[in-house]
Amino acid sequence: MGVAEETASGARRRGDTRDRIRDRALARFTEQGYDQTSLREIAEDLGVTKAAVYYHFRSKEEIVESLVAEVGTTIEDLISWVRTAPRTRETRLELLRRLGEATAGGMSDVVRCVQQNEVALQGLPGTENLVHRIKHRLWEAALPEGAGVEERLRVRLALMAVLTARHTGSDLGGTPEERAEVAQRVAADLMP
16 A cells, blocks of 8 residues: 555544544434533444544534534535525425435434533534524525515425434434435425
């Protein structure tokens, strides 16, 4: 293996470890609470040393901030796209599809974690505005021109259907993929 291959392989492993830490931390924060989770527990769950976790993240706050930043970027991209697209039903349906793809990447689990740990996460950059950005800015950007009460409610419900369908541990039944597929149909029926 050459130097370039070793460097690429090392960077990939570091990225994999970083992603594994984020995934495990998210699961722990959601299952048992942010305040009740330690970096030591996350390291033990992954079978790595606490030093390995510290190599990637100096604190739990840094883990949450990285998760929230990723979601924020995804939402901002969707908002930018929908604001520049024609204000048609087809655009709103495409927004639902794109939002569904984004939730497949775990975005809905980050939102759920932030909501469940709202008090513990107060004051962390980005967490207070995360739910606001999803529920309000995206919703407002997707509204049809001159939307009345019914249309406004339909848009909000459609977006929420897509956002909640993939929550881990959902009591809706079915697999995340089945729920996401049903959510797209329900959301399309709701969307004006």
